[in-house]
Amino acid sequence: MSRFATQFRLRLRSLFRRTRVEQELDEELQYHLERELQQGLAAGLTPEEARYAALRALGPITQSKEECRDMRRLAWIENVVKDIQYAVRGLGHNPVFSLTVILSLALGIGANTAVYSVMYAVLFRSLPVKDPEHLVQLASYDSAGAAADSSVSYRHFKDMKVVLGNDAEAFATRGQSLVRASLGGQELEPIVVEEVTANYFTGLQVGATIGRVLLPQDDEAGGSALAVISHAMWQRRFGGGPSAIGTTVKVKDKVYTIVGVAAEEFHGVQAHNQIDVWIPLTVSLPPNWLSSTGSQVLAVMARLKPEANRAQLESTADAAFRHFRSEHFSKEPSLYLRFRPAGAGLSSLGRQYQKPLLILMISVGVILLLCCANVANLLLARQQARRHEIGVRLSLGASRGRIFLQLMSEALVLGSLGMVCGLGLAFAGGRLLVGFLAEGHMPVSLDLTPDLQVLAFTATIGLAAAFSAALMPTLRASGTKEVEGLGHGVRAVGRLRFGRSLVVGQVAGSLSLLVAAGLMTQTLRNLSLADVGFDRNALVAFEPSFPDEISVDQRAAAFRELTQRVEGLPGVKGVTYTPEPIYAGGGWAGLAYTPGEFDPSAQQQVGLLRVGPHFFDVLGIRLVQGQVFSVADHQQAVRRVVINQAAARHYFGDRSPIGQRLEIRGDGTYIFEVIGVVRDVKHYGIRNRVCGDRVGYLALNNERPMGTVFVRSAIGPKGLRPAVQTAALQAGSKMVIERFRTVEADVNGMVAKERMVGTLAVVLAGIAITLAVVGLYGVLAYSVGRREREFGVRMALGAAPSIVLSMILREAVFLVGVALLIGIPGALGFSRLLSGLVYGVALTDSETFVLASLAIALIVCIAALIPARRAASVDPASALRSE
Amino acid sequence: MSKPTDLVQGTLDLLILKILALEPMHGWAIAHRIHQMSNDVLQVGQSALYPALHKLEQQGRIEAEWKISDNNRRAKYYKLTRAGRKAMDKEAIQWERLSAAISLIVRTA
Numbered sequence: 001m002s003r004f005a006t007q008f009r010l011r012l013r014s015l016f017r018r019t020r021v022e023q024e025l026d027e028e029l030q031y032h033l034e035r036e037l038q039q040g041l042a043a044g045l046t047p048e049e050a051r052y053a054a055l056r057a058l059g060p061i062t063q064s065k066e067e068c069r070d071m072r073r074l075a076w077i078e079n080v081v082k083d084i085q086y087a088v089r090g091l092g093h094n095p096v097f098s099l100t101v102i103l104s105l106a107l108g109i110g111a112n113t114a115v116y117s118v119m120y121a122v123l124f125r126s127l128p129v130k131d132p133e134h135l136v137q138l139a140s141y142d143s144a145g146a147a148a149d150s151s152v153s154y155r156h157f158k159d160m161k162v163v164l165g166n167d168a169e170a171f172a173t174r175g176q177s178l179v180r181a182s183l184g185g186q187e188l189e190p191i192v193v194e195e196v197t198a199n200y201f202t203g204l205q206v207g208a209t210i211g212r213v214l215l216p217q218d219d220e221a222g223g224s225a226l227a228v229i230s231h232a233m234w235q236r237r238f239g240g241g242p243s244a245i246g247t248t249v250k251v252k253d254k255v256y257t258i259v260g261v262a263a264e265e266f267h268g269v270q271a272h273n274q275i276d277v278w279i280p281l282t283v284s285l286p287p288n289w290l291s292s293t294g295s296q297v298l299a300v301m302a303r304l305k306p307e308a309n310r311a312q313l314e315s316t317a318d319a320a321f322r323h324f325r326s327e328h329f330s331k332e333p334s335l336y337l338r339f340r341p342a343g344a345g346l347s348s349l350g351r352q353y354q355k356p357l358l359i360l361m362i363s364v365g366v367i368l369l370l371c372c373a374n375v376a377n378l379l380l381a382r383q384q385a386r387r388h389e390i391g392v393r394l395s396l397g398a399s400r401g402r403i404f405l406q407l408m409s410e411a412l413v414l415g416s417l418g419m420v421c422g423l424g425l426a427f428a429g430g431r432l433l434v435g436f437l438a439e440g441h442m443p444v445s446l447d448l449t450p451d452l453q454v455l456a457f458t459a460t461i462g463l464a465a466a467f468s469a470a471l472m473p474t475l476r477a478s479g480t481k482e483v484e485g486l487g488h489g490v491r492a493v494g495r496l497r498f499g500r501s502l503v504v505g506q507v508a509g510s511l512s513l514l515v516a517a518g519l520m521t522q523t524l525r526n527l528s529l530a531d532v533g534f535d536r537n538a539l540v541a542f543e544p545s546f547p548d549e550i551s552v553d554q555r556a557a558a559f560r561e562l563t564q565r566v567e568g569l570p571g572v573k574g575v576t577y578t579p580e581p582i583y584a585g586g587g588w589a590g591l592a593y594t595p596g597e598f599d600p601s602a603q604q605q606v607g608l609l610r611v612g613p614h615f616f617d618v619l620g621i622r623l624v625q626g627q628v629f630s631v632a633d634h635q636q637a638v639r640r641v642v643i644n645q646a647a648a649r650h651y652f653g654d655r656s657p658i659g660q661r662l663e664i665r666g667d668g669t670y671i672f673e674v675i676g677v678v679r680d681v682k683h684y685g686i687r688n689r690v691c692g693d694r695v696g697y698l699a700l701n702n703e704r705p706m707g708t709v710f711v712r713s714a715i716g717p718k719g720l721r722p723a724v725q726t727a728a729l730q731a732g733s734k735m736v737i738e739r740f741r742t743v744e745a746d747v748n749g750m751v752a753k754e755r756m757v758g759t760l761a762v763v764l765a766g767i768a769i770t771l772a773v774v775g776l777y778g779v780l781a782y783s784v785g786r787r788e789r790e791f792g793v794r795m796a797l798g799a800a801p802s803i804v805l806s807m808i809l810r811e812a813v814f815l816v817g818v819a820l821l822i823g824i825p826g827a828l829g830f831s832r833l834l835s836g837l838v839y840g841v842a843l844t845d846s847e848t849f850v851l852a853s854l855a856i857a858l859i860v861c862i863a864a865l866i867p868a869r870r871a872a873s874v875d876p877a878s879a880l881r882s883e
Numbered sequence: 884m885s886k887p888t889d890l891v892q893g894t895l896d897l898l899i900l901k902i903l904a905l906e907p908m909h910g911w912a913i914a915h916r917i918h919q920m921s922n923d924v925l926q927v928g929q930s931a932l933y934p935a936l937h938k939l940e941q942q943g944r945i946e947a948e949w950k951i952s953d954n955n956r957r958a959k960y961y962k963l964t965r966a967g968r969k970a971m972d973k974e975a976i977q978w979e980r981l982s983a984a985i986s987l988i989v990r991t992a
């Protein structure tokens with residue numbers, strides 16, 4: 001082994017200490033020349049003659065130096081190339097083996113790369129701007145340290161800008177929205193628009209492809225209505241031509257002139273959104289929003305100057321932030337400000353999916369380990385089969401190091417091929433994964449083209465996987481004793497132990513994934529069956545929308561007519577509307593208390609929802625006491641409120657709330673009469689508790705109907721949609737039906753995270769169990785093969801085949817037992833990760849654990865039957881005869 | 884001095900190994916010794932010698948060490964390794980067989 005070390009050092013030397021080596025060569029040749037000279041002089045030549053003769057005998061010096069160099073280089077490369085050639089040839093002779101290994105590695109590597117590429121795109125990838133590490137988001141946190149809603153008003157933003165002074169450039173965005181727009185007079189399909197401050201582009205340091213971006217001076221002249229479009233949009237709509245500059249784009253009510261196209265790589269500050277048009281928010285926001293403190297719609301980011309003192313700046317900003325809030329929001333809970341690194345942009349999606357993606361990452365990591373275990377077993381089997389060959393080579397003088405390197409290179413060739421196939425798998429897998437991500441109804445588009453980082457990740461885990469799988473087998477193989485290799489020595493005991501421990505690990509790993517799958521499946525079932533408080537079947541929703549020029553009165557009239565027409569459609573059981581989100585959270589809140597008992601310290605917040613006629617009826621919200629709004633209630637301004645059970649319990653305890661009064665402080669403070677109590681509805685999502693679940697419903701005035709329309713009908717959405725669209729056309733005023741969907745789908749969309757983890761957990765558990773079964777089969781088959789003679793003897797001595805069968809099965813059961821012993825604590829730990837995702841089932845649900853363990857035990861035993869039956873069917877005579 | 888006879892590269896390797904089997908020596912001494920022991924027939928120039936020495940070093944058949952030589956100057960001394968000795972024996976057998984076969988044909992033809 002020491003010779004190997006010297007050789008290795010030599011190679012390193014010729015690579016890295018090249019000048020030194022060259023110098024030495026020079027010295028060596030110089031010495032040779034001198035000795036020739038000396039010899040010449042001693043032979044009696046004159047100094048010039050001696051020198052001449054020496055040089056002639058030497059031959060051209062540069063050429064030989066070159067040759068020496070070549071010799072060194074050649075020998076090194078020669079070895080590497082020879083190794084690879086040999087490895088490829090050997091693998092070609094065993095296609096089944098090679099393919100199995102490559103596919104196993106591809107599976108593990110591909111899955112990991114897929115998850116990592118999504119994680120990278122959503123969470124880590126830097127924005128394509130200069131020095132993203134200097135970008136921060138001004139984020140708020142509550143007193144408990146949890147992230148709070150960081151949106152602020154334009155006034156507050158201006159305040160922050162001043163406070164940060166010259167040390168940072170603060171800019172803000174209202175975020176993206178899907179809007180209808182028209183381009184140069186032509187109507188467009190809905191595009192994604194982001195409303196930003198004029199220094200957005202300069203703050204981010206994003207340039208323009210043609211024309212220019214928005215500049216800070218654009219804000220000064222009271223806001224010029226300019227716009228910047230994205231590169232993608234430029235290609236789509238203008239074919240990349242110069243006509244884009246100067247074209248007008250009309251968004252909502254206002255017209256903007258395009259002054260430039262943003263840089264190609266830039267898509268906005270959220271990784272998963274592709275912005276089409278950027279417009280200045282000083283123009284697009286209603287003027288009262290710009291001046292009030294109540295319209296908190298902006299996310300603020302800043303680019304810190306490199307020389308700025310970050311900590312100091314942060315505390316200055318924090319102090320100013322809290323001061324502003326104490327002045328204008330004294331009654332609200334206090335928040336503090338911190339700089340959150342925003343080099344990867346703002347990512348609400350990222351934060352939401354951070355945990356699920358982490359769980360997935362760990363799960364596919366487990367899968368990779370299982371794959372490596374199988375590959376290790378396969379390699380072990382193969383090296384075993386080549387004992388003879390290795391023994392011969394060793395006795396012919398090959399060094400162990402050489403053999404080790406050569407076997408390793410085989411593994412690395414397999415690993416590289418596995419990586420390449422894995423990349424292909426990863427591409428498909430990544431797209432699948434993105435399909436699970438959802439954020440409300442905004443389209444999620446992630447650029448998954450492999451970044452350098454992702455490729456580096458793939459290469460790293462690929463090589464690590466191949467190397468670690470091959471290490472043990474290769475060490476054992478190159479440690480083969482010469483004698484043993486040439487003879488028929490049996491060194492199988494060690495191999496069996498190794499194989500067995502791998503299988504135990506595999507089964508234990510599968511258990512964790514199976515338990516997770518079980519928990520998540522139950523969660524999904526519970527979520528889909530969860531009582532949300534209203535009947536979500538046979539219910540569709542849509543939003544009527546109008547072009548800008550339609551007046552408010554026209555819209556109201558058209559809306560009313562639409563509801564009437566839809567009511568009259570065959571199969572429709574009821575129509576209602578409300579401008580509030582009724583199952584996604586958000587919406588108003590106010591304070592409610594029995595008159596005269598206002599107590600700022602008590603829990604008196606209540607959610608306030610304005611609802612249209614027949615609301616409770618159409619949505620199937622059960623009335624518990626009293627009555628719901630009559631049609632008349634929607635026609636004048638009445639001070640009547642319907643409350644839910646939680647509110648009733650809170651304010652009135654056991655007394656009947658009907659006829660009682662509540663003072664409600666929302667837009668103003670008024671006294672309302674409670675006319676009815678309805679069942680609790682989960683308005684804020686299935687899992688969230690807001691305002692103690694207390695809700696008050698107010699009658700929306702018929703004069704200004706608006707919002708989302710809900711229709712309960714016996715016909716499915718496919719049949720209903722065209723009828724509704726016809727009704728919209730007939731109602732006139734160029735009304736357009738947007739986002740026609742079933743409520744069921746909507747509610748399901750709200751549990752996208754759980755669905756992603758649940759579906760994938762099941763898939764991964766299936767893969768893991770398959771891998772474990774394959775591994776187990778391999779080990780058991782080998783064990784049986786080794787003991788054929790033993791079984792032959794037993795059966796010849798009168799043992800029934802069933803005894804042999806039970807012996808094998810006992811071995812399998814033993815393996816499973818040990819695996820479960822290790823696996824159950826492991827699964828308990830793994831299931832901890834799922835906290836926050838599971839619903840309606842405990843993380844340590846004993847039923848799930850027991851069922852999963854039984855399932856695995858059963859599968860393992862069934863898998864063990866095949867080698868077991870083979871053992872039992874051994875012919876005693878031939879077994880005894882064979883060697 | 885007579886024109887150096889062309890030597891096949893592999894044969895030169897064998898010669899170098901054989902010389903070094905006697906004692907470690909530096910490049911010039913090897914060439915000198917070959918010249919001597921072959922009765923002045925074989926003359927190895929540095930353009931053939933040093934590439935061969937470097938290759939043998941890379942292959943791990945010889946090891947090098949810088950020492951002070953007999954004329955009080957620094958020189959690179961080469962020494963045979965265990966693997967080199969094994970290889971030398973193998974090659975020597977090969978060479979015997981080969982040259983015997985060639986002689987057979989050359990003499991009878």
